[in-house]
Amino acid sequence: MPLIFLTFLVLLLIPCQSIAEVLTNDTVWQGEVDMKEDILVPAGVTLTISPHTVVRVWPSQSTKIDPEFISHRTEITVRGTLQIDGNSKGLATFQLGGENKGERWAGIVIDGGKVKSRYCTVEGAEAAFHVIGGSLELTHSRITDNRYGMIVQGKHGKVSLDTVAIQKNEYGVFLFNGADITRQQSEIARNSRKDIFESSAANNLPTPAPFTFTAADLTKVYGDESLPGETVWKGRVLIKGQVRIPLEGRLVIYPGTIVEFSKKDTNGDGIGENGLMIQGMFIAKGTPSQPILFRSAETQRKRGDWDAINILGSDAAQNLIEFCQVEDAYRGLHFHFSNIGVNHAILRNNYRGAQFQESLVEIRSSDFFDNISGIQARDSEVVFHGNRMVNNGHGASFFRLNLKAANNYFMRNRGDGLRIREGATVVEKNVMTGNRFGLIMADAVFGKVAGNIISQNLEGGASFRDTDNIEIQHNIIQANGLNGINLNNARSMITGNLISENGERGLGIIGFSGRITQNNIMDNGLYAIGLDDEKSDIDAAINWWGDSDLDKELFDRHDDQSLGKVIYEPQSKGPVPVAWSLPTINTDVSWSGSMRIADHVEVLPDAVLSIRPGTTLFFSPHAGMDIHGRILAEGTKEKRITFTSTNQQGASDWEEILLDRASGSRFVYCDFEYATWGIHSHFSDVTISYCRFRQNDGGIRFRSGPLEISHSLFSHNRIGLRAFRGTARIHDSIFTKNEIGIFVREQGDGLTINRNNIFANERYSIRLGDFNKEDVDARGNWWGGVSPLPTIFDGHQEEYIGKVMFEPYLNKQLKLAGGDSK
Amino acid sequence: MNYSFFVRIFCIALACFIGWISPLHGKESAALKGRILDTQGQAVQGAEVYAYRSNKVKGPADYISNRTGADGIFTLVLPPGKYWVLGVFRKSGAKFGPLITGDKHSGEPIPMNVKAGQETERNFTVMDLREAARQIDKKSEELFKITGKILDKHGQPLPMAYAMAHLQPQLGTIPRYLSRWTDDTGRYILYVPRGTLFLGAALTFPVKNDYFLKNRIDVQGDMQEMDIIVMLEKK
Structure with a gap:
């Protein structure tokens, strides 16, 4: 009897609703609902919330994210329909439940589904509504006390608000990548940090492409089977169950093989169950011309049609997955306690590209794109090198790894590009751009974040929370939506970085212990450094602040007595050299201050490298640049841009700036010295004005064009200008004290050389090459007050080459400043 | 009185009936006992064992043991059945939320079958989360x-x-x-x-x-x- 009585008492307090994880049927919630697990409303299913319903969402216990969900927090993910039917007498409410202690729930994530909501309140979420795709119609509702009221990503989602208040959140509405909302009689106001924020990624980011495959005849069909011993697959294999490779077995897949999985979904959760379960060895060794394909066998292939390539406890040798494409799976690759090499693989259109733990894993030169999440891994030793994570929901999430991540691209992921929690990590020479957040690091120790480009991320560049002993050095952190670097209870040495052009703060600090020194921090939107609830002083001495007015651009105790002080004296006397470490630039980047370039740097097509006024580039021996995109080096009269060498010895200290089909490139108020060639151009439309080329082996050499060269100086070079089948206008410039002023190697009839001062060159003012048969227009120049004939080598000396047409010539020297001024 | 009130009354009545016929009523529970240790083999005070009825360990635990004393001993009484079990030490003493710096846990939950009337012994080693990362070496010794x-x-x-x-x-x-x-x-x-x-x-x-x-x-x-x-x- 006491048991019954106690049961009676307890049950008075307990709501009666039971919650499933994946709804398989239309469901109605009413009364009081305790939601302790994620809820997925799949396509074809409707969840209806009745009036007066209170949904209490308990914060998550864990940081795990199952592949079909978006957040580690407790969430409702809608791929079907969510109908919230409050009314004026009975609101439907979503709020925090449990003993939350400051935690939030994720919110309602609309991932291709439809949400119609009226008379509803949503509180306590990370983002009350997060629209990735699908539609949201919200009427007579209130969104309050969330971190974000609403996030809408991309143009795929349709959002309409009617009589909605989004108030008293930290952030109101964030719109990314062209997202828009329609609203009437709605207010987005009185949110503590920002009401509305819009940001978009650059359009010129490259997109990986899948492999192409040749159709193959069906060679084998499997159901639920175990394959002991050695099994070889070739041709096309159809899997209609779960194929197991036991311990001591080995599955070898030949190049060009296609493996297809039919969909079996016995529990109706929309996720296929067929797959591979490997406890022996797995060798899938494709080649570039004959890759291996793993995909759904269904006519209408969908993500989640099949389970995974599971490899469990296989560490007797290295399993190999090379030149393979894995698509349409729940988890493309899934390992536990295994030794795996993934090389030149493509993981696309899966719920999760790869998931593993307790493993030794190398992932190289592979592409992860269009997955709900790219990679999730924990408790493993990982080399992650040369990969691309593009257009996933989240890029890579690494938990408690011994990790080396280098030369990867994390681009246009809707959430984080790279998230690291705990572990000992080295993150070097990666590019994180166009993501919502570039890099998030939490609870990690003894790590290094060096030589990365973290730029143009929509909301934030890099965030460090509860980290210790992390070196943050030689990164370019620029043009991120709000803050370049966020520091929250972080201990670091931050040095040698370029932190510039971020939307609000270069560095936003809630808690920091360490030094911020020898960085270039400039041209950020609001503050170079902004303190937020940080009461201690910040050591920020010996930085270069550009033209910043530090009284206005430091937010500290001078602005709010409760904050600490940013101690910025003494300041660096000039820009601090920042080492550039990446071999390629594939996204828009700007350089300012002082940059050291130790090797060749390639600017890929569609990328634009902007060099800001006053910048100096120091090139090491044999270093140079290859521009296939565009370079805009636009200095000013007061702040010239200098291309020079680290050695400062003489001509040919460094290579050249090579432009190849880099049309639209511009050099204005630039100085080139100690190069082999200052500018070397092929097939590019380039403008060069007010520039100085001095003490190079050659100033400019070019083929094709057109080039416009004006108001510039060429002096003390072996060759000032060299043309080969070129088209150019050269005017208002000075050629003097070179060994040869202008050398026309071949086909010089495309050149117009007028209104220049060409004089006192050691051997020739103009020399035509032995293969140049054409005449060259060089009229209207001043040749030093004498006839130029003795200083020209042309058809007058060699019959078969063309002539320099120099008459009429000027008798008075032109007043030209020679690269100095307008 | 609204619809949810009547639903609640019905639930209570049903629960009373179920309580009367509950399998626990008059039958023995199972017990899980052991110690919670650190990586040096020392007892961890203030730790707990969490048991879940499924491998979905994202929400609150279904059963939680006592907090260990200086000897690291825990006891967890629960209905017989299959559980997923792990050891946790929370520096803050909280019972919810993701683990934070300073917390320790025993790694992936361990599936266990506990039988009625039986006492199952199992120790858990909880690891400092930072130290674990630096020691990770996943290459097989073979x-x-x-x-x-x-x-x-x-x-x-x-x-x-x-x-x-x-x-x-x-x-x-x-x-x-x-x-x-x-x-x-x-x-x-x-x-x-x-x-x-x-x-x-x-x-x-x-x-x-x-x-x-x-x-x-x-x-x-x-x-x-x-x-x-x-x-x-x-x-």
Whole structure:
């Protein structure tokens, strides 16, 4: 009897609703609902919330994210329909439940589904509504006390608000990548940090492409089977169950093989169950011309049609997955306690590209794109090198790894590009751009974040929370939506970085212990450094602040007595050299201050490298640049841009700036010295004005064009200008004290050389090459007050080459400043 | 009175009936006992054991043990059945939320069947989360790394080659141990066990069964600079 009585008492307090994880049927919630697990409303299913319903969402216990969900927090993910039917007498409410202690729930994530909501309140979420795709119609509702009221990503989602208040959140509405909302009689106001924020990624980011495959005849069909011993697959294999490779077995897949999985979904959760379960060895060794394909066998292939390539406890040798494409799976690759090499693989259109733990894993030169999440891994030793994570929901999430991540691209992921929690990590020479957040690091120790480009991320560049002993050095952190670097209870040495052009703060600090020194921090939107609830002083001495007015651009105790002080004296006397470490630039980047370039740097097509006024580039021996995109080096009269060498010895200290089909490139108020060639151009439309080329082996050499060269100086070079089948206008410039002023190697009839001062060159003012048969227009120049004939080598000396047409010539020297001024 | 009130009354009534016939009523529970230790084998005070009825451990635990004392001993009484169990130490003393710096736990939940009337003994080792990361070494102790370059006959690195090792010099089958395809550096890493093996390299996969592996090696530990020369030109 006491048991019954106690049961009676307890049950008075307990709501009666039971919650499933994946709804398989239309469901109605009413009364009081305790939601302790994620809820997925799949396509074809409707969840209806009745009036007066209170949904209490308990914060998550864990940081795990199952592949079909978006957040580690407790969430409702809608791929079907969510109908919230409050009314004026009975609101439907979503709020925090449990003993939350400051935690939030994720919110309602609309991932291709439809949400119609009226008379509803949503509180306590990370983002009350997060629209990735699908539609949201919200009427007579209130969104309050969330971190974000609403996030809408991309143009795929349709959002309409009617009589909605989004108030008293930290952030109101964030719109990314062209997202828009329609609203009437709605207010987005009185949110503590920002009401509305819009940001978009650059359009010129490259997109990986899948492999192409040749159709193959069906060679084998499997159901639920175990394959002991050695099994070889070739041709096309159809899997209609779960194929197991036991311990001591080995599955070898030949190049060009296609493996297809039919969909079996016995529990109706929309996720296929067929797959591979490997406890022996797995060798899938494709080649570039004959890759291996793993995909759904269904006519209408969908993500989640099949389970995974599971490899469990296989560490007797290295399993190999090379030149393979894995698509349409729940988890493309899934390992536990295994030794795996993934090389030149493509993981696309899966719920999760790869998931593993307790493993030794190398992932190289592979592409992860269009997955709900790219990679999730924990408790493993990982080399992650040369990969691309593009257009996933989240890029890579690494938990408690011994990790080396280098030369990867994390681009246009809707959430984080790279998230690291705990572990000992080295993150070097990666590019994180166009993501919502570039890099998030939490609870990690003894790590290094060096030589990365973290730029143009929509909301934030890099965030460090509860980290210790992390070196943050030689990164370019620029043009991120709000803050370049966020520091929250972080201990670091931050040095040698370029932190510039971020939307609000270069560095936003809630808690920091360490030094911020020898960085270039400039041209950020609001503050170079902004303190937020940080009461201690910040050591920020010996930085270069550009033209910043530090009284206005430091937010500290001078602005709010409760904050600490940013101690910025003494300041660096000039820009601090920042080492550039990446071999390629594939996204828009700007350089300012002082940059050291130790090797060749390639600017890929569609990328634009902007060099800001006053910048100096120091090139090491044999270093140079290859521009296939565009370079805009636009200095000013007061702040010239200098291309020079680290050695400062003489001509040919460094290579050249090579432009190849880099049309639209511009050099204005630039100085080139100690190069082999200052500018070397092929097939590019380039403008060069007010520039100085001095003490190079050659100033400019070019083929094709057109080039416009004006108001510039060429002096003390072996060759000032060299043309080969070129088209150019050269005017208002000075050629003097070179060994040869202008050398026309071949086909010089495309050149117009007028209104220049060409004089006192050691051997020739103009020399035509032995293969140049054409005449060259060089009229209207001043040749030093004498006839130029003795200083020209042309058809007058060699019959078969063309002539320099120099008459009429000027008798008075032109007043030209020679690269100095307008 | 609204609909939910009547639903609640019905639930209570039903629960009373179920309570009367509950399998626990008059039957023995199961118990899980043990100690919670750190990586040095020392007892951890203030830790708990969490038990879940499923492997979905994201929400609050279904059953939580006592907080351990200085001796690290815990006891957890629960209905018989299958559970997923882990040990947790929360510095803050909280019962919810993701683990934070300073907390410890025993790793992945362990599936356990506990039987009625029985006491199951199990210790849990909880790990400092930071220390665990620095000690991670996931290579099997049974395997060693052989590294080197694959070169052509002129000593130039060969891309798109791979190293292989086998127990016999003559291949009658696909070699037992294979490296990934090389890149422009020609570098390879091959994981092999201790013992005598025959080492070689190839440019095509699969390699022909009559291929002969020329280099005999005796593997007793990691081996570096084991360059392999393939008598072919780089294309």
